Amino acid sequence: MKSKFLFATILVALLIRLIPTLTTNQPFSTDTWPLIRLSRVLLANPEYKIWDDSLLGGYHNRWPAVILESTLFATLTGLEPAYFFRFVGVIITQTSMLVTTYALIRRYRGACTALLSTLTLTSLPSLVIFTSTTLKEVYAYPLALLYVLTITEGSLNTLVLTLLIAISLVASHPLTPLMMIAFLSSYLFVSWVKRLENPFYSADFRKYLLAFLLLSITYTIYTAFYGWEGLIFKFGLRDFTALFIVGVAVYGWYVLVGGDFIKSLLILIPGITTILVSNYRFLESSLMLLYVVPFIVLLLFYMWGRSGESGEAVVAPILLPILVGVQYVVIVSPLLMAILHRLLNYLFFAVVAITASLNIRHERTRRYAVAALTISLVITTLILVNLTFYGDPLAHYWRYGDREVIGVSNLIKYVSSEKVCGDVKIKYLINDVVSVDLLCGLRLHESDSGYPTILYSDNFRFGYVLSPVDTHSLRELSTLNSIKNVIYSNGVIYVMR
Numbered sequence: 321m322k323s324k325f326l327f328a329t330i331l332v333a334l335l336i337r338l339i340p341t342l343t344t345n346q347p348f349s350t351d352t353w354p355l356i357r358l359s360r361v362l363l364a365n366p367e368y369k370i371w372d373d374s375l376l377g378g379y380h381n382r383w384p385a386v387i388l389e390s391t392l393f394a395t396l397t398g399l400e401p402a403y404f405f406r407f408v409g410v411i412i413t414q415t416s417m418l419v420t421t422y423a424l425i426r427r428y429r430g431a432c433t434a435l436l437s438t439l440t441l442t443s444l445p446s447l448v449i450f451t452s453t454t455l456k457e458v459y460a461y462p463l464a465l466l467y468v469l470t471i472t473e474g475s476l477n478t479l480v481l482t483l484l485i486a487i488s489l490v491a492s493h494p495l496t497p498l499m500m501i502a503f504l505s506s507y508l509f510v511s512w513v514k515r516l517e518n519p520f521y522s523a524d525f526r527k528y529l530l531a532f533l534l535l536s537i538t539y540t541i542y543t544a545f546y547g548w549e550g551l552i553f554k555f556g557l558r559d560f561t562a563l564f565i566v567g568v569a570v571y572g573w574y575v576l577v578g579g580d581f582i583k584s585l586l587i588l589i590p591g592i593t594t595i596l597v598s599n600y601r602f603l604e605s606s607l608m609l610l611y612v613v614p615f616i617v618l619l620l621f622y623m624w625g626r627s628g629e630s631g632e633a634v635v636a637p638i639l640l641p642i643l644v645g646v647q648y649v650v651i652v653s654p655l656l657m658a659i660l661h662r663l664l665n666y667l668f669f670a671v672v673a674i675t676a677s678l679n680i681r682h683e684r685t686r687r688y689a690v691a692a693l694t695i696s697l698v699i700t701t702l703i704l705v706n707l708t709f710y711g712d713p714l715a716h717y718w719r720y721g722d723r724e725v726i727g728v729s730n731l732i733k734y735v736s737s738e739k740v741c742g743d744v745k746i747k748y749l750i751n752d753v754v755s756v757d758l759l760c761g762l763r764l765h766e767s768d769s770g771y772p773t774i775l776y777s778d779n780f781r782f783g784y785v786l787s788p789v790d791t792h793s794l795r796e797l798s799t800l801n802s803i804k805n806v807i808y809s810n811g812v813i814y815v816m817r
Contacts (some may be wrong), residue, residue, distance in 0.1 A: 325435050329439055343708045345721075350745055355387055408454075466739065471528065504635055508780060566648045610703055611714070735773055777811075
């Protein structure tokens with residue numbers, strides 16, 4: 321019976337995540353297009369070397385795991401790489417995530433809790449939207465969970481497998497292995513604090529210290545000799561110093577409040593307040609509030625139904641590094657606000673741990689947990705369906721339709737200009753063919769840049785997107801029509817000059 325529920329959970333999770341690409345008939349997410357293009361380049365030029373930056377750009381090819389797998393898939397099947405990123409990659413990554421989570425939680429908490437934790441991965445709106453396509457980071461998530469699973473084995477037989485997973489994880493994405501290193505070191509710190517409070521507290525320091533060292537050494541070697549030059553954001557001495565100070569403040573506060581991570585969350589209030597104030601426009605939409613409801617519900621259930629110290633010893637090490645990252649971005653480096661959502665996505669580790677720590681032996685707790693997850697699942701489905709068919713202020717530019725992709729792709733062949741103006745959605749779609757200037761599109765009604773500007777209908781509904789936290793309103797199309805010439809339109813795409 322448990323296996324049937326697991327199968328049903330996986331099936332529902334996959335169907336929900338395939339909604340965007342099935343309804344639009346196009347890849348979902350801006351970040352997918354560069355990966356598809358690189359896969360096509362490798363297929364067309366098998367003599368190219370993956371490390372050749374002059375041919376492959378010098379960024380995505382520095383963490384090539386998903387590109388290599390998509391190219392292998394296309395070679396073996398004869399299908400377009402886009403099919404891998406739209407369907408096969410989603411099925412592989414999400415099935416792996418769910419099965420690994422189930423196996424990990426079942427080992428310690430039983431099959432019923434494992435099913436609830438697995439269902440959690442399909443009950444978080446932001447995570448489901450982000451994993452509805454195959455990105456480098458999404459590809460890394462199941463590898464990170466698999467790394468944790470092999471750690472818990474703790475035998476010499478799995479050491480070689482753990483090393484192979486560590487190498488694959490490091491080669492898949494720059495942030496995910498770094499977060500895993502932070503989680504492992506944080507676990508060692510929290511265990512040390514618990515040991516100081518209670519001499520009889522037990523924790524397998526050696527096992528997790530070995531896992532921390534293994535991943536840290538692998539990541540350091542890979543980054544130093546290959547990955548560093550590909551990083552978009554490179555930390556200097558000032559950044560490391562500031563990050564260290566913020567880390568001391570957060571972890572020091574955790575010690576001062578007696579190792580209670582619920583009280584530790586108080587240190588996040590200034591950062592959260594700053595984020596809400598600087599992005600007040602999102603609060604104007606009631607839909608945006610639905611994104612955070614599942615997190616709040618599960619956190620409240622944890623506070624009410626947690627089962628002792630063991631649950632907190634897993635949840636706190638995950639939340640503390642995320643607290644450090646959020647505080648650092650908001651207070652020290654606001655320029656990184658554009659990627660803050662990537663950092664917050666790692667809360668899914670904490671949410672899974674929270675679900676696993678609930679004391680579901682009590683019938684009442686179990687009923688409420690199932691009800692909360694069901695409500696969250698419904699909310700997630702509604703948000704994804706709304707995003708796909710209508711759009712929302714937060715993620716509308718991830719959705720690509722046929723008229724957008726085909727219209728722009730065909731149009732750009734006849735553009736004689738050396739560059740065009742457009743927002744990030746247009747930039748990710750065609751930047752390999754013609755240079756796309758993000759800023760000149762904002763000056764459309766002020767001055768003539770001399771270059772054509774490509775807009776799409778959602779620009780007039782939700783705004784001109786520079787980043788997830790930087791969107792600017794445009795004048796209505798009729799107003800722009802009076803000062804600019806529309807040289808092309810298919811009802812969705814508008815080219816003005």
